[in-house]
Amino acid sequence: xxxxxNLKCFYGRIMAVKGVSLSVxxxxxxxxxxxxxxGKTTLLSAAxxxxxxxxxxxxxxxxxxKGMEPPAVVRSGISLVPEGRMVFAPLSVLxxxxxxxxxxxxxxxxxxxxxxxxxxxxxFPILGQRYRQPAGTLSGGEQxxxxxxxxxxxxxxxxLLDEPSMGLAPLVAEKxxxxxxxxxxxxxxxVLVEQNALAALEVADRGxxxxxGSVVLQGAADELLADKDxxxxxxxxxxxxxxxx
Amino acid sequence: xxxxxxxxxxxxxxxxxxxxxxxxxSMLYSSTDLINxxxxxxxxxxxxCMVSLSLGMGFSLLPAFFFTVLIVAAAGMxxxxxxxxxxxxxxxxxxxxxxxxxxIFLRGLGMLVWGKDAxxxxxxxxxxxxxxxGARLLPQSIWILxxxxxxxxxxxIFYRKTLTGKAMIACAVNKKAAWIVxxxxxxxxxxAFGLATGLGAVxxxxxxxxxxxxxxMGTMLGLKGFCAAMLGGLGSLWGAxxxxxxxxxxxxxxxxxxxxxxxxxxxxxxxxxxxxxxPQGIIGAADVKRF
Numbered sequence: 001x002x003x004x005x006n007l008k009c010f011y012g013r014i015m016a017v018k019g020v021s022l023s024v025x026x027x028x029x030x031x032x033x034x035x036x037x038x039g040k041t042t043l044l045s046a047a048x049x050x051x052x053x054x055x056x057x058x059x060x061x062x063x064x065x066k067g068m069e070p071p072a073v074v075r076s077g078i079s080l081v082p083e084g085r086m087v088f089a090p091l092s093v094l095x096x097x098x099x100x101x102x103x104x105x106x107x108x109x110x111x112x113x114x115x116x117x118x119x120x121x122x123x124f125p126i127l128g129q130r131y132r133q134p135a136g137t138l139s140g141g142e143q144x145x146x147x148x149x150x151x152x153x154x155x156x157x158x159x160l161l162d163e164p165s166m167g168l169a170p171l172v173a174e175k176x177x178x179x180x181x182x183x184x185x186x187x188x189x190x191v192l193v194e195q196n197a198l199a200a201l202e203v204a205d206r207g208x209x210x211x212x213g214s215v216v217l218q219g220a221a222d223e224l225l226a227d228k229d230x231x232x233x234x235x236x237x238x239x240x241x242x243x244x245x
Numbered sequence: 246x247x248x249x250x251x252x253x254x255x256x257x258x259x260x261x262x263x264x265x266x267x268x269x270x271s272m273l274y275s276s277t278d279l280i281n282x283x284x285x286x287x288x289x290x291x292x293x294c295m296v297s298l299s300l301g302m303g304f305s306l307l308p309a310f311f312f313t314v315l316i317v318a319a320a321g322m323x324x325x326x327x328x329x330x331x332x333x334x335x336x337x338x339x340x341x342x343x344x345x346x347x348x349i350f351l352r353g354l355g356m357l358v359w360g361k362d363a364x365x366x367x368x369x370x371x372x373x374x375x376x377x378x379g380a381r382l383l384p385q386s387i388w389i390l391x392x393x394x395x396x397x398x399x400x401x402i403f404y405r406k407t408l409t410g411k412a413m414i415a416c417a418v419n420k421k422a423a424w425i426v427x428x429x430x431x432x433x434x435x436x437a438f439g440l441a442t443g444l445g446a447v448x449x450x451x452x453x454x455x456x457x458x459x460x461x462m463g464t465m466l467g468l469k470g471f472c473a474a475m476l477g478g479l480g481s482l483w484g485a486x487x488x489x490x491x492x493x494x495x496x497x498x499x500x501x502x503x504x505x506x507x508x509x510x511x512x513x514x515x516x517x518x519x520x521x522x523x524p525q526g527i528i529g530a531a532d533v534k535r536f
C-alpha cells in the first residue's frame with residue numbers, strides 16, 4: 001500500500017532521515033520505534049506532505065507522493081494524527097470533526113460525513129457527550145481521541161499516528177491502543193510511531209527500529225519484542241541479562 | 246446638551262468607519278497572524294475608486310459600490326499573491342515590513358492615478374440632514390451604520406456557520422493542523438486578504454461622500470483603524486466594533502470639549518494607554534502572542 005525506497009529527508013542542510021526503505025501492506029499495523037530524533041516523525045511529515053524536501057521514492061497505492069501538499073495527500077487517502085494532538089482548541093468538538101471532513105465536504109459527500117460522525121462517536125463515546133464543548137477544554141486523552149477521530153473523518157485508507165500515547169496516563173493510553181486495534185479490524189491500515197515501544201509492538205504486526213535516521217532492525221512484532229537489542233534499548237527489560245550474556 | 250448630541254453623532258459616524266477598518270485588521274490578523282499596515286491604503290483605494298466609478302464613469306450607486314469592493318478585494322488578493330506568498334522565509338516581522346512598503350507603493354500609485362487633488366462626491370441619499378433635538382444627523386451616517394451592522398452580522402454568520410469560516414479560524418489556531426486535515430491553507434490566506442481589503446474598500450466607499458478623498462487619506466485612517474482594533478482586542482470581531490465606536494466618540498468629544506488639535510492625538514493616546522494597562526485590548530483574549 002505504502003512503499004518507501006531510499007528516503008532521505010532534509011531540514012536545510014541537515015539530513016534527518018538517511019536512506020530509509022519500508023513497506024506497509026493493506027490491513028497491517030506497522031510500528032516505528034526509536035529514540036527521540038531518530039527520524040520517525042520526520043518520515044511521517046514527509047509522507048503526509050508537510051515536509052517537501054525529500055529525495056527517494058514514496059508511493060501510495062502505486063502513485064508517487066512527490067510534490068504533493070497535505071490537502072492532496074489527504075484526498076488521496078492518507079491522514080496524519082500529529083504529534084501533540086493539535087486540535088483546534090477554541091472550536092467545538094463537533095466543528096473539529098467537521099473540519100476533519102473538509103475534503104469530504106468539498107467532494108459534496110455530506111451524507112457520508114453524517115455517517116462518519118456517528119461512527120467516530122461510537123468509537124469514542126466521550127466525543128458524543130462533549131460535542132458542543134470547545135476542544136481545548138477536553139482532557140489530554142480526550143483530545144487525543146478527538147485528533148484521531150478528526151483524522152478519520154477524511155475517510156483515510158492509511159492512518160499515520162504520531163505518538164498517540166504521549167503524555168497520557170497508562171490506562172488512557174491503553175484505551176487509545178484498543179481503539180487502534182478496533183480500527184484495524186475495520187480494515188484500516190495503520191502506521192504507528194511510538195516511544196512506548198512495548199505497547200506499540202503488542203498491537204503491531206511488524207515493526208521498524210530507527211536509530212539516528214536509519215532503520216537498524218526490522219521484523220515481525222513478536223520477534224522484535226524478543227530481540228535482545230530492542231529490549232536493551234527500548235523496553236528497559238533484562239538489562240542485566242544482556243550484560244551478563 | 247445639543248452640543249453633546251452633535252459630537253456624539255459625528256463620533257458615531259467616524260467610529261463606525263474606524264470599526265470597519267478595524268474589522269479588516271482584526272480578521273486578517275486572526276486568520277494569518279499578520280498586521281497589514283497597507284490596510285489604510287486599501288481604504289483610500291476604496292474611496293477613490295468609488296469617486297471615479299460614480300462621478301467619472303457615471304455608474305449608479307449600487308453598481309459603483311459593488312465594483313469598488315470587488316476591484317479593491319482583487320487588488321488585495323494580487324498583493325497577497327505577489328508580495329506576501331512569494332516570500333521565502335515568511336517571518337512575521339518580514340511580512341509586516343513588506344506591508345509597510347506596500348503602503349508607500351500604493352500611496353504613490355494613488356497619486357499617479359488620481360493626482361494630488363482631493364475629490365468629493367454626493368451622499369448616497371440626496372436628503373437634507375435630519376434634525377434630532379437640535380443636532381444634525383447626516384443621512385450618510387445612517388447609511389454607514391446600516392453597513393456596519395450588516396457587515397458585523399455577515400461576518401459573524403461566516404465564522405460561526407460556514408465551513409469556510411471555520412476553516413479560516415482553524416488556520417489561525419494552528420496552520421499545520423489545518424493543513425494536514427486537508428484545508429488548503431494558501432487559499433484561505435488569499436481569501437482572508439480578499440475579505441479584509443474588501444472591508445477596507447467598504448469603509449472607503451462609505452466615507453467618500455462625507456470627506457475629501459485624496460491619495461494620502463489612507464495613512465491616518467489605517468492607523469486609526471489599527472488603534473481601534475488594538476483598543477478592542479486584536480483578532481476579536483466585537484472588539485473591533487467596540488474599539489472603533491469608542492475611539493470615534495472619544496475623538497469627537499475631545500475635539501468638542503478640549504481642543505480640535507487633539508483629534509488625531511486621541512487615537513494614539515488611547516493606544517498607548519491600552520498597551521500599558523491592558524495589552525490584549527478590552528475584550529481580547531489574554532494570550533497575546535506578539536506585540
